[in-house]
Amino acid sequence: MEVATRIKKLPPYLFAQIEQKIAEEKQKGREILDLGIGDPDLPTPSFIIEKLCEEAQKPQNHRYPSYRGLYRFREAVAEWYLRRFGVKLDPEREVVSLIGSKEGIAHFAWCVVDPGDIVLASDPGYPVYKIGTMLAGGIPLELPLLPENDFLPDFSRFPQEVLEKTRLIFINYPNNPTSQVASLDFFKEVVELARRYNFIIAHDLAYSEISFDGYRAPSILEVEGAREVAIEFHSLSKTFNMTGWRIGFAVGNAKLVEALGRIKTNVDSGIFNAIQWAGVEALARTEEVLKWLLPVYQKRRDLVVSALSRVGIEVKPPRATFYVWIPVPSGFDSLGFANFLLDKAGVVVTPGTGFGRYGEGFVRVSLTTPDAVLERAMSRIEEALNQ
Numbered sequence: 183m184e185v186a187t188r189i190k191k192l193p194p195y196l197f198a199q200i201e202q203k204i205a206e207e208k209q210k211g212r213e214i215l216d217l218g219i220g221d222p223d224l225p226t227p228s229f230i231i232e233k234l235c236e237e238a239q240k241p242q243n244h245r246y247p248s249y250r251g252l253y254r255f256r257e258a259v260a261e262w263y264l265r266r267f268g269v270k271l272d273p274e275r276e277v278v279s280l281i282g283s284k285e286g287i288a289h290f291a292w293c294v295v296d297p298g299d300i301v302l303a304s305d306p307g308y309p310v311y312k313i314g315t316m317l318a319g320g321i322p323l324e325l326p327l328l329p330e331n332d333f334l335p336d337f338s339r340f341p342q343e344v345l346e347k348t349r350l351i352f353i354n355y356p357n358n359p360t361s362q363v364a365s366l367d368f369f370k371e372v373v374e375l376a377r378r379y380n381f382i383i384a385h386d387l388a389y390s391e392i393s394f395d396g397y398r399a400p401s402i403l404e405v406e407g408a409r410e411v412a413i414e415f416h417s418l419s420k421t422f423n424m425t426g427w428r429i430g431f432a433v434g435n436a437k438l439v440e441a442l443g444r445i446k447t448n449v450d451s452g453i454f455n456a457i458q459w460a461g462v463e464a465l466a467r468t469e470e471v472l473k474w475l476l477p478v479y480q481k482r483r484d485l486v487v488s489a490l491s492r493v494g495i496e497v498k499p500p501r502a503t504f505y506v507w508i509p510v511p512s513g514f515d516s517l518g519f520a521n522f523l524l525d526k527a528g529v530v531v532t533p534g535t536g537f538g539r540y541g542e543g544f545v546r547v548s549l550t551t552p553d554a555v556l557e558r559a560m561s562r563i564e565e566a567l568n569q
């Protein structure tokens with residue numbers, strides 16, 4: 183039996199491969215410490231779970247949800263945007279609920295990309311930007327994020343003919359995997375380019391709330407005129423330890439939001455209403471959650487940064503996300519160093535090249551592991567490097 187070419191062309195999903203490798207090592211009886219995937223170890227705050235239980239009891243929530251999302255949830259998103267970013271959104275036209283932002287990002291390419299269209303995807307970057315593009319028949323091109331440019335794309339070095347043919351670009355700040363943040367000025371520059379070259383901006387803001395040392399990430403929609411060219415993807419996964427719940431949303435340009443809603447009408451039928459009610463509660467109490475959540479990650483970040491410093495690897499403490507993007511010691515490449523750590527220390531890190539070829543020279547460590555495990559992993563890494 184043959185599957186479709188579009189499926190055959192897909193590279194295996196990065197973390198599916200890593201999971202298999204971990205399983206193999208475990209079968210050999212080794213204790214493996216996993217700093218690979220970015221999936222919060224802490225539980226969802228109990229008030230959110232309680233709200234889900236309460237709403238799950240109500241028969242009216244057992245029926246098909248609305249395609250675009252529960253109106254009250256979209257309204258809660260608009261209220262949250264106004265409080266958080268000072269951005270006013272129309273919940274009817276400028277907000278759509280998503281079954282996690284991954285779903286929205288993957289489907290978004292279907293809304294705006296015709297076969298053969300060029301899409302620029304941050305590299306290193308979240309793999310779904312490229313994969314969604316490929317599934318829609320578009321041509322993904324890399325938008326390199328290089329250390330010498332502080333992991334921001336350098337558009338001045340991008341050929342003008344390519345920008346002219348570009349239909350869509352995917353950017354993401356605070357950034358996974360580099361943990362770089364972007365200023366409002368950077369977003370202004372991208373919006374200007376989008377207007378000049380007539381392309382669409384998809385900004386992935388999954389890590390807006392995970393930040394340290396007083397830093398708060400901006401929304402691209404704070405830029406004047408952004409709404410004419412941009413859509414922003416958001417998720418409750420990282421902020422509220424809700425990766426398994428599958429709830430996110432997209433906001434911004436009404437036409438783009440409408441198009442995404444149309445896909446959803448035809449492909450899925452929205453998110454379980456009880457989960458959206460729990461989401462309303464979560465968004466309303468964001469500050470309360472962040473107050474205990476952020477210090478946990480900040481402490482882990484500092485632990486990793488100082489352990490690395492002891493073995494001569496200097497990294498600036500990231501200001502946002504729960505990742506540390508680590509330059510590999512000389513003599514290693516990205517995959518080689520990840521394999522070395524797995525073999526010699528029993529620690530899983532993600533090779534930078536798993537996020538695209540411009541991730542070469544780096545590995546990513548995720549801080550979503552209990553403190554004790556993280557401490558053990560870091561001392562094993564120190565030991566392996568000191569040998």
Ligand SMILES: *Cc1c(COP(=O)(O)O)cnc(C)c1O
Nearest residue numbers: 282283284308358388417419430
């Ligand atoms: C985790 C993540 C997402 C997806 O989160 P969902 O659980 O699908 O909402 C999107 N973008 C980036 C960069 C991520 O790291």
